[in-house]
Amino acid sequence: MKKFLPLTLLLFIFLLSFNQLGSEETSSFPSLKFRIGAELEILKRSLWWSEQEETTSLNAYLTLFRFETEFLDGYNLALVAGYSSSDFHSLIFRNLPFSIDLEVGGLAGSLFGVELSKLFVLNFLALGGRTRLISYTGQEKKWPIPDLVVEGEIKTQPNWKQISVGPIFGYNGYENFFPYISLEYNHFWGQFKMREIIENLTGSETKEIKSRGKIALALGANFLISSYFFIGGEAKFIPHKDGQNWSLNFKGIFSF
Numbered sequence: 001m002k003k004f005l006p007l008t009l010l011l012f013i014f015l016l017s018f019n020q021l022g023s024e025e026t027s028s029f030p031s032l033k034f035r036i037g038a039e040l041e042i043l044k045r046s047l048w049w050s051e052q053e054e055t056t057s058l059n060a061y062l063t064l065f066r067f068e069t070e071f072l073d074g075y076n077l078a079l080v081a082g083y084s085s086s087d088f089h090s091l092i093f094r095n096l097p098f099s100i101d102l103e104v105g106g107l108a109g110s111l112f113g114v115e116l117s118k119l120f121v122l123n124f125l126a127l128g129g130r131t132r133l134i135s136y137t138g139q140e141k142k143w144p145i146p147d148l149v150v151e152g153e154i155k156t157q158p159n160w161k162q163i164s165v166g167p168i169f170g171y172n173g174y175e176n177f178f179p180y181i182s183l184e185y186n187h188f189w190g191q192f193k194m195r196e197i198i199e200n201l202t203g204s205e206t207k208e209i210k211s212r213g214k215i216a217l218a219l220g221a222n223f224l225i226s227s228y229f230f231i232g233g234e235a236k237f238i239p240h241k242d243g244q245n246w247s248l249n250f251k252g253i254f255s256f
Contacts, residue, residue, distance in 0.1 A: 038066065039064040039066055039082075044058070046212045046242060046245055047209045047211055049207045056088055057088075063083050064080045066251070067079050074120075077116055084110075085108055088192065090102070091207065093194045097201050104143070110136070112134075115131070117130040118130075129166065134162045142155050159191055162188045164216065182217075186213070186238055193205075193206045211238075213244075228254060229254050231253075232251045
């Protein structure tokens with residue numbers, strides 16, 4: 001995590017110094033100090049782990065509630081919390097008393113995160129930056145092991161984190177519509193813990209997982225419905241040597 005903090009700090013040091021050059025015009029976003037809202041996101045990631053680079057895929061569905069405040073003349077800090085169903089496909093655990101090929105569907109878990117952003121308006125153009133960190137902690141789940149003479153069960157608990165940081169370029173020439181593009185550094189990593197218990201025989205294995213692809217292209221837009229409410233959507237694409245990761249995000253924000 002420490003090696004990604006300098007990227008975030010450099011971006012926002014640049015934005016802070018650039019603030020002196022920004023105009024006094026307002027952007028398409030509501031100008032009030034506080035905002036609340038909700039987000040829905042679908043993401044797909046191709047994951048790898050171990051020295052052999054074994055692979056699996058993750059489909060996750062996120063529901064987030066958002067509280068946002070504005071400070072330091074236009075810097076926006078948002079706190080998010082919510083729920084995710086994370087579906088890991090075909091995880092194979094070999095370092096257990098009995099090997100397990102796990103295919104269990106969506107695993108429920110909690111989400112917490114923070115987002116920091118800033119936009120400067122220069123005539124019809126907007127330039128800024130954004131960094132976002134999301135952390136997922138899955139609930140511990142248990143399953144019986146079938147086809148055993150004695151009783152046995154497995155316990156799982158996954159977690160993952162995602163951090164993204166990059167500049168935003170937008171067009172501010174429309175009255176109620178703000179399209180933008182962002183080029184991001186995106187890092188996704190986590191763990192999947194498995195424990196097997198068969199009477200007095202126990203074993204555990206933890207897989208360190210990482211996502212393929214680091215550079216993301218995001219295309220999005222915000223639609224101002226009224227002076228107190230706007231909706232937004234964003235599609236993100238992360239190419240890698242074996243294909244492409246992607247995510248879709250939809251949000252509604254109410255200002256007061």
